[in-house]
Amino acid sequence: xxxxxxxxxxxxxRLDRIAPAARVRCVRCRAELxxxxxxxxxxxxxxxxxxxxxxxxxxxxxxxxxxxNGTTRLATLAGAARGLYDQGYAALGLLVIFTAVLVPxxxxxxxxxxxxxxxxxxxxxxxQSLFRVLAALRPWGMSEVFVxxxxxxxxxxxxxxxxxxxxxxxxxxLLMFMLAAMASATPTExxxxxxxxxxx
Amino acid sequence: xxxxxxxxxxxxxxxxxxxxxRCRTTMRAATGAGQRCPRCYSPVHVRRPHSLATTASxxxxxxxxxxxANVLPVMRTHTFFSDEDDTIMSGVISLAHSGSWPxxxxxxxxxxxxxxxxxxxxxEILIAVTRGSVRQPQQRSRLFRLVEYVxxxxxxxxxxxxxxxxxVQVQSLATVEVRPAALAFAGVVVLTMLAAQSFDxxxxxxxxxxx
Numbered sequence: 001x002x003x004x005x006x007x008x009x010x011x012x013x014r015l016d017r018i019a020p021a022a023r024v025r026c027v028r029c030r031a032e033l034x035x036x037x038x039x040x041x042x043x044x045x046x047x048x049x050x051x052x053x054x055x056x057x058x059x060x061x062x063x064x065x066x067x068x069n070g071t072t073r074l075a076t077l078a079g080a081a082r083g084l085y086d087q088g089y090a091a092l093g094l095l096v097i098f099t100a101v102l103v104p105x106x107x108x109x110x111x112x113x114x115x116x117x118x119x120x121x122x123x124x125x126x127x128q129s130l131f132r133v134l135a136a137l138r139p140w141g142m143s144e145v146f147v148x149x150x151x152x153x154x155x156x157x158x159x160x161x162x163x164x165x166x167x168x169x170x171x172x173x174l175l176m177f178m179l180a181a182m183a184s185a186t187p188t189e190x191x192x193x194x195x196x197x198x199x200x
Numbered sequence: 201x202x203x204x205x206x207x208x209x210x211x212x213x214x215x216x217x218x219x220x221x222r223c224r225t226t227m228r229a230a231t232g233a234g235q236r237c238p239r240c241y242s243p244v245h246v247r248r249p250h251s252l253a254t255t256a257s258x259x260x261x262x263x264x265x266x267x268x269a270n271v272l273p274v275m276r277t278h279t280f281f282s283d284e285d286d287t288i289m290s291g292v293i294s295l296a297h298s299g300s301w302p303x304x305x306x307x308x309x310x311x312x313x314x315x316x317x318x319x320x321x322x323x324e325i326l327i328a329v330t331r332g333s334v335r336q337p338q339q340r341s342r343l344f345r346l347v348e349y350v351x352x353x354x355x356x357x358x359x360x361x362x363x364x365x366x367x368v369q370v371q372s373l374a375t376v377e378v379r380p381a382a383l384a385f386a387g388v389v390v391l392t393m394l395a396a397q398s399f400d401x402x403x404x405x406x407x408x409x410x411x
Contacts, residue, residue: 004226005212005218011212028338028405029337066368068370084365089383091383129241132241140393145356149356
């Protein structure tokens with residue numbers, strides 16, 4: 001008989017009494033104890049690769065265009081953080097770069113680093129530390145909030161000037177879905193199963 | 201003596217088991233301090249040490265910052281005719297005036313309601329846990345998870361501001377400038393997120409087992 005303890009309320013569950021299901025919740029506090037996903041390593045890798053391409057587009061090209069007096073101003077993601085920095089708000093600029101650029105980038109790269117070796121049957125060093133970094137960073141990745149924030153900025157300006165979303169904003173919007181799909185394709189349990197398979 | 205209980209819930213603690221809150225592995229409690237998860241090597245505790253004190257100090261700091269964040273202007277717009285200061289609320293009102301009701305409501309919820317809800321909910325949970333009487337832990341834990349989930353959305357205004365600052369820099373016509381209260385606002389968002397992360401949810405349920 002094996003026992004699993006709920007990480008959110010400490011209630012012990014006997015595993016042999018739990019019906020096999022795709023998602024198992026704690027009987028007391030409803031926290032998710034584990035979840036399995038039908039997606040394989042290949043699906044997860046495909047999602048991460050697509051996310052990387054979208055991430056590059058989202059960071060290289062302008063997000064929005066702002067037309068006034070016949071001249072057009074373009075803002076990139078880095079430009080948005082730079083503007084805050086230039087006005088003496090380095091902390092705000094760093095916060096924007098961290099939550100909207102660095103965390104998604106680390107998530108994508110760490111994901112590829114951990115799963116490409118699994119696919120090839122190798123073993124990547126530093127799996128445990130990288131997993132801990134990924135888990136700690138998860139709440140700080142704010143791609144979806146950033147997309148909505150950009151839309152709010154567009155609406156605010158649209159009453160006074162001609163503004164339009166550009167390719168990077170669309171790429172960023174798609175990136176948001178890719179990151180969400182990546183997370184749902186690799187529940188923690190699944191991730192460790194893949195990794196331990198690679199270890200053998 | 202309260203209502204008779206059939207039996208106290210069997211917890212990991214009462215069985216001498218520990219669970220890793222990072223990767224959710226269940227393991228036997230080790231003797232001595234500094235136990236680590238065998239799977240992901242995260243530190244493992246019966247209950248996270250100093251969870252209440254850490255969360256409480258972060259909530260109190262965030263509550264203090266909430267005042268300047270809402271009272272003082274976060275943004276200044278220089279135009280050819282005038283300088284205009286905007287607080288979070290006046291930004292919402294001008295959005296509503298320009299006819300963008302859905303967006304105005306969205307910003308109102310994300311920037312004003314969500315941070316306030318977080319502070320009240322976390323404060324209430326902290327008081328209940330400190331008193332040692334968490335009634336209806338089901339509802340409290342649902343409230344806590346809601347707070348944890350919606351917290352990040354308050355960053356909405358910070359992102360919107362960063363784009364406004366980058367775009368509206370037409371020297372002769374209009375420029376947008378950040379004001380110090382924007383820092384206080386971002387501080388509220390970050391500190392309440394850290395507060396939720398440092399709270400050990402298991403404290404909500406410990407009253408049920410008394411072991």
